[in-house]
Amino acid sequence: MSFDRRNFFKTICVAGATLAVGNSFGAVKQDENAIEFQGVLYDSTRCLGCRACERVCATAHGLPEAKDELKAGVIRNTSESQRSVINNHITSKGEVYVKKQCMHCNEPACAAACLTQAMHKTKEGPVVWRGDKCMGCRYCMISCPFDVPKFEYHSANPKIEKCDMCYDRIKTGKIPACAEACPGDALTFGTRRELIQEARKRIFESPKDYVNQIYGEEVAGGTGWLYLSSAPFNEVGFNTKLQNSSYPELSKGFLYTVPSVFVLLPPLLLGIHEATKNRNHSNEDENE
Amino acid sequence: MKTKMNKQIQTIAKDNDGGSIFKFILSELKPKGKLLTPFNLIAFPVIILGIVLIVIRFVSGLGSVTNLTQDTPWGLWIGFDVVTGVAFAGGAYVLTFIVYILKVEKYHSIVRVTVLNGFLAYLFYAGALLLDLGRPWNVINPIIGNNFGTSSVLFLVAWHFLLYMIAELIEFSPAIAEWLGARRARKILSGLTIGAVIFGITLSTLHQSGLGALYLMAKDKIHPLWYSEFIPIMFLVSSVFAGLSMVIFEGSISHKVFFNQISEKNHKAQNGILQGLAKICAGAMFAYFFLQLLVLIHGKNWDLLNTKMGYWFLLEMLGFVLLPMFLFLYSYRHRNIFMIRLAAIMTMIGVILNRLNLTVIGFKWDAASHYYPSWMEIVVTLTVIFTEILIFKWIINRMPVLRESPSWVEDEKI
Ligand code: SF4
Ligand code: SF4
Numbered sequence: 001m002s003f004d005r006r007n008f009f010k011t012i013c014v015a016g017a018t019l020a021v022g023n024s025f026g027a028v029k030q031d032e033n034a035i036e037f038q039g040v041l042y043d044s045t046r047c048l049g050c051r052a053c054e055r056v057c058a059t060a061h062g063l064p065e066a067k068d069e070l071k072a073g074v075i076r077n078t079s080e081s082q083r084s085v086i087n088n089h090i091t092s093k094g095e096v097y098v099k100k101q102c103m104h105c106n107e108p109a110c111a112a113a114c115l116t117q118a119m120h121k122t123k124e125g126p127v128v129w130r131g132d133k134c135m136g137c138r139y140c141m142i143s144c145p146f147d148v149p150k151f152e153y154h155s156a157n158p159k160i161e162k163c164d165m166c167y168d169r170i171k172t173g174k175i176p177a178c179a180e181a182c183p184g185d186a187l188t189f190g191t192r193r194e195l196i197q198e199a200r201k202r203i204f205e206s207p208k209d210y211v212n213q214i215y216g217e218e219v220a221g222g223t224g225w226l227y228l229s230s231a232p233f234n235e236v237g238f239n240t241k242l243q244n245s246s247y248p249e250l251s252k253g254f255l256y257t258v259p260s261v262f263v264l265l266p267p268l269l270l271g272i273h274e275a276t277k278n279r280n281h282s283n284e285d286e287n288e
Numbered sequence: 289m290k291t292k293m294n295k296q297i298q299t300i301a302k303d304n305d306g307g308s309i310f311k312f313i314l315s316e317l318k319p320k321g322k323l324l325t326p327f328n329l330i331a332f333p334v335i336i337l338g339i340v341l342i343v344i345r346f347v348s349g350l351g352s353v354t355n356l357t358q359d360t361p362w363g364l365w366i367g368f369d370v371v372t373g374v375a376f377a378g379g380a381y382v383l384t385f386i387v388y389i390l391k392v393e394k395y396h397s398i399v400r401v402t403v404l405n406g407f408l409a410y411l412f413y414a415g416a417l418l419l420d421l422g423r424p425w426n427v428i429n430p431i432i433g434n435n436f437g438t439s440s441v442l443f444l445v446a447w448h449f450l451l452y453m454i455a456e457l458i459e460f461s462p463a464i465a466e467w468l469g470a471r472r473a474r475k476i477l478s479g480l481t482i483g484a485v486i487f488g489i490t491l492s493t494l495h496q497s498g499l500g501a502l503y504l505m506a507k508d509k510i511h512p513l514w515y516s517e518f519i520p521i522m523f524l525v526s527s528v529f530a531g532l533s534m535v536i537f538e539g540s541i542s543h544k545v546f547f548n549q550i551s552e553k554n555h556k557a558q559n560g561i562l563q564g565l566a567k568i569c570a571g572a573m574f575a576y577f578f579l580q581l582l583v584l585i586h587g588k589n590w591d592l593l594n595t596k597m598g599y600w601f602l603l604e605m606l607g608f609v610l611l612p613m614f615l616f617l618y619s620y621r622h623r624n625i626f627m628i629r630l631a632a633i634m635t636m637i638g639v640i641l642n643r644l645n646l647t648v649i650g651f652k653w654d655a656a657s658h659y660y661p662s663w664m665e666i667v668v669t670l671t672v673i674f675t676e677i678l679i680f681k682w683i684i685n686r687m688p689v690l691r692e693s694p695s696w697v698e699d700e701k702i
Binding site: 077079080109111112113114115116117118131132133134135136137138139141142143145147150151152153154155156157158239241242243247248250251253254255258261262265266269270272273276277 | 346347348349350351352354356357358359361362385388389390391417420421422423424425426427429430436439440441442443444446482485486487489490493494497498501502503504505506507508509517520
């Protein structure tokens with residue numbers, strides 16, 4: 001990302017935004033101060049690797065229980081039948097458990113991608129999928145930087161599966177099933193602000209136990225799910241090369257130019273059309 | 289309202305020398321010419337097989353026919369049928385711009401066939417998008433306004449496809465009216481042409497680039513040699529020569545296959561047209577190559593060139609952009625029609641390579657297991673292409689597309 005390129009797009013953006021009749025093409029709103037998103041803090045140093053979270057997740061969402069063994073160094077992935085997995089990573093700090101599920105981004109690429117608003121960032125924070133709207137185009141899968149949404153390829157009525165932070169439970173005042181079930185207190189549910197404070201406190205109090213980073217605080221514009229780890233994050237299955245700015249930002253420049261093209265191009269074309277009209281007297285009929 | 293419409297239809301029908309329009313259409317539906325041509329012998333079995341596969345796909349899910357995975361959710365049907373197919377359909381907006389806006393009359397005789405081609409390409413290749421949808425019954429949501437995902441590039445592209453198809457249908461509609469002998473309708477419809485052209489060009493610039501913008505958020509998944517924030521502009525510029533190469537290619541074949549439909553005058557004009565198109569292609573390709581070079585320098589991706597993907601990238605850029613560009617230039621200077629055709633074919637291969645490199649080959653290029661299309665995906669793709677060609681032939685044999693318009697059209701001109 002260098003400056004001149006950004007400026008180039010910005011100029012176009014500003015032109016587009018001023019010319020646009022409404023500002024309907026903006027990506028998902030980011031009014032972080034106004035709304036307090038809720039999220040979950042996962043602390044790998046407290047995780048026992050018991051997989052209780054996996055089991056309650058399966059029951060809570062009517063999915064089959066995972067049968068495969070948890071082996072150190074063997075990476076399992078979430079799938080269309082498993083929204084959350086625990087992995088045992090072999091790292092420079094020894095074996096480290098890490099849970100994996102949707103990150104519930106502040107500005108989710110999946111929701112910006114979705115043309116039916118089936119993927120939706122709720123005001124409470126969870127990013128949910130709504131089957132009555134989804135047309136199964138899988139553009140959310142293309143766009144999610146964490147490769148979270150999964151698709152049922154072998155169904156005539158396929159669903160997109162991904163963690164929804166137990167949105168139905170949150171609405172009734174309960175906390176996500178995994179956070180409730182965790183015997184080691186590795187999962188803490190709360191507002192994002194509280195969780196970041198709590199995470200900072202833990203790092204501050206025992207700096208030897210943690211790498212000095214909260215994964216999710218900044219990556220991809222910030223995520224609802226936050227991580228503390230004893231080993232560097234690139235050793236526990238995270239892509240540390242992801243950008244810190246939000247992903248919907250990447251296509252905003254393009255979307256902002258659309259209204260200005262719509263306003264500027266047709267009159268320009270019409271102008272040229274009028275200007276060239278009399279150039280060719282022998283061909284009066286341009287209506288073919 | 290309804291009666292008024294009915295009346296209009298009646299008057300339109302009456303125009304047709306008193307005969308019943310429906311009888312006329314019925315008689316036209318029957319195939320003309322030989323059925324057992326070599327093309328049909330290949331096309332029909334493929335289409336039948338393809339239809340069977342499409343049924344299987346809807347009964348037991350996408351996974352039963354395609355090799356798509358959780359890592360590669362878009363494969364051949366999107367990467368080739370939609371993304372590449374639409375680039376090839378770009379000839380229509382470029383030519384309508386040249387003929388109706390810039391008034392270069394030289395190309396007038398090929399506008400109709402190009403617009404028809406563009407329309408069918410959108411109908412079939414963008415229609416292939418429906419095959420790829422997991423829950424196609426919800427496609428209605430973003431159309432009737434249930435749920436407008438206005439922040440979605442795909443929303444924009446889908447809407448533009450729809451509107452552009454209507455614009456192209458209007459541009460083509462005078463030919464249909466001439467076929468039906470509907471004089472009044474022809475007059476009304478041809479009055480709409482210039483509006484449809486302007487609207488169509490605007491839509492085209494936006495969705496040609498929009499197809500590239502679809503992949504902007506997949507920043508970490510596409511090989512850096514193909515990913516840059518300029519993908520939309522690259523897609524737009526390359527759609528110019530992709531579309532025109534298709535016009536050259538298709539025109540060369542049509543001139544052989546439908547030889548006796550084309551007037552002497554237009555036969556003679558053909559070479560001049562091809563040379564003109566070659567010049568435009570070369571210009572657009574130069575701009576494109578220059579842009580690619582700038583992006584490469586800007587992105588500081590030099591070191592990546594000396595990798596396997598780098599050689600592949602160089603092959604695409606040097607072998608299938610720069611080389612055909614020079615061929616176009618050379619053949620333009622030396623009036624070598626064969627070379628123009630060769631250059632057009634190479635350019636088309638280059639565009640296919642480029643679109644597939646971005647959407648399929650370079651997508652998750654570093655993943656452990658890579659996606660390859662299944663034979664069934666290929667058969668369905670061929671089904672789409674063959675059906676399109678058959679419909680194209682059907683229309684060419686009936687409507688005045690390559691042929692001159694009926695004589696009454698001339699009479700009605702002021
Ligand atoms: S991690 Fe992916 S699926 Fe989850 S909210 Fe972010 S973009 Fe959406
Ligand atoms: S697959 Fe469904 S949820 Fe995902 S982008 Fe498409 S319509 Fe939206």
